[in-house]
Amino acid sequence: MRPLSRRPPPSRRAAAAPRSTASDAETRALGAGLGARLRAGDLIVLTGPLGAGKTCFVAGLAEGAGCGARVRSPSFTLINEYEGPMTFFHLDLYRLEGHDAEGLGLEERCEQGAMVAEWGEKLPAHVRADALTLTFTVASEHERTITAGADGGRGAELLAAWEAIAGAGARA
Numbered sequence: 001m002r003p004l005s006r007r008p009p010p011s012r013r014a015a016a017a018p019r020s021t022a023s024d025a026e027t028r029a030l031g032a033g034l035g036a037r038l039r040a041g042d043l044i045v046l047t048g049p050l051g052a053g054k055t056c057f058v059a060g061l062a063e064g065a066g067c068g069a070r071v072r073s074p075s076f077t078l079i080n081e082y083e084g085p086m087t088f089f090h091l092d093l094y095r096l097e098g099h100d101a102e103g104l105g106l107e108e109r110c111e112q113g114a115m116v117a118e119w120g121e122k123l124p125a126h127v128r129a130d131a132l133t134l135t136f137t138v139a140s141e142h143e144r145t146i147t148a149g150a151d152g153g154r155g156a157e158l159l160a161a162w163e164a165i166a167g168a169g170a171r172a
Protein backbone atom coordinates (compact mmCIF):
# COMPACT_ATOMS: atom_id res chain seq x y z
CA MET A 1 0.00 0.00 0.00
CA ARG A 2 1.25 3.49 -0.79
CA PRO A 3 1.91 5.70 2.23
CA LEU A 4 -0.76 8.33 2.87
CA SER A 5 1.59 11.15 1.95
CA ARG A 6 1.91 9.74 -1.58
CA ARG A 7 -1.82 9.98 -2.26
CA PRO A 8 -2.76 12.68 -4.74
CA PRO A 9 -4.03 15.80 -2.94
CA PRO A 10 -7.82 16.25 -2.95
CA SER A 11 -9.03 18.49 -5.76
CA ARG A 12 -9.10 22.14 -4.73
CA ARG A 13 -11.30 23.02 -7.69
CA ALA A 14 -13.81 25.72 -6.85
CA ALA A 15 -16.48 27.06 -9.16
CA ALA A 16 -18.84 30.03 -9.23
CA ALA A 17 -22.51 29.87 -10.13
CA PRO A 18 -23.08 30.17 -13.90
CA ARG A 19 -23.73 33.71 -15.09
CA SER A 20 -25.88 34.40 -18.14
CA THR A 21 -25.54 37.39 -20.43
CA ALA A 22 -28.24 38.55 -22.81
CA SER A 23 -26.09 40.57 -25.26
CA ASP A 24 -22.54 41.04 -26.47
CA ALA A 25 -22.50 44.39 -24.64
CA GLU A 26 -23.28 42.64 -21.37
CA THR A 27 -20.52 40.07 -21.95
CA ARG A 28 -18.09 42.86 -22.73
CA ALA A 29 -19.10 44.78 -19.59
CA LEU A 30 -18.38 41.73 -17.44
CA GLY A 31 -14.97 41.48 -19.09
CA ALA A 32 -14.28 45.14 -18.35
CA GLY A 33 -15.12 44.58 -14.69
CA LEU A 34 -12.63 41.76 -14.43
CA GLY A 35 -10.03 43.55 -16.58
CA ALA A 36 -9.84 46.34 -14.01
CA ARG A 37 -8.76 43.76 -11.40
CA LEU A 38 -5.96 42.17 -13.44
CA ARG A 39 -2.30 42.45 -12.61
CA ALA A 40 0.95 41.21 -14.15
CA GLY A 41 1.30 37.44 -13.90
CA ASP A 42 -2.43 36.73 -14.13
CA LEU A 43 -3.72 34.14 -16.57
CA ILE A 44 -7.33 33.77 -17.68
CA VAL A 45 -8.24 30.68 -19.65
CA LEU A 46 -11.32 30.99 -21.88
CA THR A 47 -12.92 27.85 -23.17
CA GLY A 48 -16.07 27.23 -25.20
CA PRO A 49 -17.19 26.71 -28.80
CA LEU A 50 -16.84 28.99 -31.82
CA GLY A 51 -18.96 32.11 -31.48
CA ALA A 52 -19.50 31.67 -27.74
CA GLY A 53 -18.34 35.23 -26.96
CA LYS A 54 -14.71 34.72 -25.91
CA THR A 55 -13.26 37.50 -28.09
CA CYS A 56 -16.12 39.77 -27.06
CA PHE A 57 -15.16 39.17 -23.44
CA VAL A 58 -11.48 39.81 -24.20
CA ALA A 59 -12.39 43.20 -25.70
CA GLY A 60 -13.93 44.05 -22.34
CA LEU A 61 -10.93 42.75 -20.42
CA ALA A 62 -8.57 44.91 -22.47
CA GLU A 63 -10.81 47.94 -21.96
CA GLY A 64 -10.96 47.34 -18.21
CA ALA A 65 -7.19 46.89 -18.06
CA GLY A 66 -6.79 50.31 -19.68
CA CYS A 67 -5.59 49.14 -23.10
CA GLY A 68 -7.20 51.27 -25.76
CA ALA A 69 -6.33 48.93 -28.62
CA ARG A 70 -8.97 47.39 -30.83
CA VAL A 71 -9.08 43.72 -29.92
CA ARG A 72 -9.06 41.23 -32.77
CA SER A 73 -8.50 37.53 -32.53
CA PRO A 74 -4.84 36.65 -33.18
CA SER A 75 -5.87 33.56 -35.14
CA PHE A 76 -2.75 33.23 -37.26
CA THR A 77 -0.16 34.84 -35.01
CA LEU A 78 -1.55 32.99 -31.92
CA ILE A 79 -0.61 35.92 -29.70
CA ASN A 80 -1.33 39.66 -29.72
CA GLU A 81 0.18 42.18 -27.36
CA TYR A 82 -1.66 45.35 -26.28
CA GLU A 83 0.10 48.16 -24.49
CA GLY A 84 -1.44 50.01 -21.58
CA PRO A 85 -0.64 50.62 -17.93
CA MET A 86 0.25 46.93 -18.02
CA THR A 87 1.03 44.79 -21.05
CA PHE A 88 -1.93 42.63 -21.98
CA PHE A 89 -1.35 39.42 -23.96
CA HIS A 90 -4.20 37.91 -25.96
CA LEU A 91 -3.78 34.36 -27.19
CA ASP A 92 -6.06 32.39 -29.49
CA LEU A 93 -4.91 28.78 -29.52
CA TYR A 94 -7.60 27.41 -31.84
CA ARG A 95 -4.94 26.52 -34.39
CA LEU A 96 -2.38 25.31 -31.90
CA GLU A 97 -1.33 21.74 -32.46
CA GLY A 98 0.43 19.26 -30.23
CA HIS A 99 2.99 20.72 -27.89
CA ASP A 100 3.55 23.94 -29.83
CA ALA A 101 2.58 25.98 -26.74
CA GLU A 102 5.96 25.12 -25.26
CA GLY A 103 7.59 27.33 -27.91
CA LEU A 104 5.53 30.47 -27.22
CA GLY A 105 7.59 31.60 -24.23
CA LEU A 106 4.40 31.95 -22.23
CA GLU A 107 5.83 31.67 -18.75
CA GLU A 108 8.32 34.48 -19.38
CA ARG A 109 5.65 36.62 -21.03
CA CYS A 110 3.12 36.02 -18.28
CA GLU A 111 5.48 37.61 -15.76
CA GLN A 112 5.60 40.77 -17.90
CA GLY A 113 1.86 41.32 -18.02
CA ALA A 114 -1.60 39.80 -17.78
CA MET A 115 -2.58 37.09 -20.22
CA VAL A 116 -5.87 35.77 -21.57
CA ALA A 117 -6.04 32.67 -23.75
CA GLU A 118 -8.98 31.72 -25.98
CA TRP A 119 -9.04 27.91 -26.38
CA GLY A 120 -6.77 28.07 -23.34
CA GLU A 121 -7.54 24.48 -22.37
CA LYS A 122 -4.80 23.65 -24.89
CA LEU A 123 -2.18 25.12 -22.60
CA PRO A 124 -0.12 22.63 -20.58
CA ALA A 125 -1.66 21.90 -17.17
CA HIS A 126 1.30 23.35 -15.25
CA VAL A 127 0.86 26.69 -17.05
CA ARG A 128 -2.85 26.72 -16.12
CA ALA A 129 -2.36 25.80 -12.45
CA ASP A 130 -2.94 29.36 -11.14
CA ALA A 131 -5.41 30.44 -13.82
CA LEU A 132 -9.01 31.52 -13.63
CA THR A 133 -10.95 29.43 -16.16
CA LEU A 134 -14.12 30.80 -17.73
CA THR A 135 -16.26 28.33 -19.65
CA PHE A 136 -18.62 29.83 -22.22
CA THR A 137 -21.69 28.08 -23.56
CA VAL A 138 -24.23 29.22 -26.14
CA ALA A 139 -27.71 29.10 -24.62
CA SER A 140 -29.56 30.79 -27.51
CA GLU A 141 -28.90 33.31 -30.27
CA HIS A 142 -28.19 36.13 -27.81
CA GLU A 143 -27.75 34.34 -24.52
CA ARG A 144 -24.39 33.04 -23.32
CA THR A 145 -23.55 31.36 -20.03
CA ILE A 146 -20.19 31.86 -18.34
CA THR A 147 -19.02 29.54 -15.56
CA ALA A 148 -15.85 30.36 -13.64
CA GLY A 149 -13.57 27.89 -11.91
CA ALA A 150 -10.12 27.83 -10.33
CA ASP A 151 -7.80 25.36 -8.66
CA GLY A 152 -6.28 27.74 -6.13
CA GLY A 153 -3.52 30.32 -5.85
CA ARG A 154 -4.09 33.52 -7.80
CA GLY A 155 -6.89 31.75 -9.70
CA ALA A 156 -8.88 31.51 -6.48
CA GLU A 157 -8.42 35.26 -5.86
CA LEU A 158 -9.59 36.02 -9.38
CA LEU A 159 -12.54 33.69 -8.84
CA ALA A 160 -13.57 35.75 -5.81
CA ALA A 161 -13.22 38.93 -7.89
CA TRP A 162 -15.32 37.35 -10.63
CA GLU A 163 -18.04 36.36 -8.15
CA ALA A 164 -18.23 39.94 -6.92
CA ILE A 165 -18.46 41.26 -10.48
CA ALA A 166 -20.75 38.64 -11.99
CA GLY A 167 -23.02 38.49 -8.96
CA ALA A 168 -23.40 42.26 -8.90
CA GLY A 169 -24.87 42.27 -12.38
CA ALA A 170 -22.55 44.50 -14.44
CA ARG A 171 -25.32 44.99 -16.96
CA ALA A 172 -24.61 47.15 -19.98
Ligand SMILES: Nc1ncnc2c1ncn2[C@@H]1O[C@H](COP(=O)(O)OP(=O)(O)OP(=O)(O)O)[C@@H](O)[C@H]1O
Nearest residue numbers: 021022023024027050051052053054055056142144
Ligand atom coordinates in the same frame (compact mmCIF):
# COMPACT_ATOMS: atom_id res chain seq x y z
N1 LIG B 1 -24.57 37.37 -24.95
C1 LIG B 1 -23.61 37.45 -25.88
N2 LIG B 1 -22.31 37.55 -25.50
C2 LIG B 1 -21.33 37.59 -26.42
N3 LIG B 1 -21.51 37.53 -27.77
C3 LIG B 1 -22.79 37.43 -28.18
C4 LIG B 1 -23.87 37.39 -27.27
N4 LIG B 1 -25.02 37.28 -28.00
C5 LIG B 1 -24.66 37.27 -29.27
N5 LIG B 1 -23.32 37.35 -29.41
C6 LIG B 1 -22.62 37.31 -30.70
O1 LIG B 1 -21.87 36.10 -30.71
C7 LIG B 1 -20.64 36.32 -31.39
C8 LIG B 1 -19.50 36.02 -30.44
O2 LIG B 1 -18.31 36.09 -31.18
P1 LIG B 1 -16.87 35.96 -30.55
O3 LIG B 1 -15.92 36.23 -31.67
O4 LIG B 1 -16.75 36.78 -29.32
O5 LIG B 1 -16.85 34.40 -30.18
P2 LIG B 1 -15.59 33.50 -29.83
O6 LIG B 1 -16.01 32.65 -28.68
O7 LIG B 1 -14.38 34.35 -29.65
O8 LIG B 1 -15.43 32.58 -31.11
P3 LIG B 1 -14.08 31.92 -31.71
O9 LIG B 1 -13.87 30.61 -30.99
O10 LIG B 1 -14.41 31.74 -33.14
O11 LIG B 1 -12.93 32.87 -31.49
C9 LIG B 1 -20.62 37.78 -31.84
O12 LIG B 1 -21.11 37.84 -33.16
C10 LIG B 1 -21.60 38.45 -30.88
O13 LIG B 1 -22.23 39.60 -31.42
Ligand SMILES: [Mg+2]
Nearest residue numbers: 054055073118
Ligand atom coordinates in the same frame (compact mmCIF):
# COMPACT_ATOMS: atom_id res chain seq x y z
MG1 LIG C 1 -12.53 34.39 -30.54
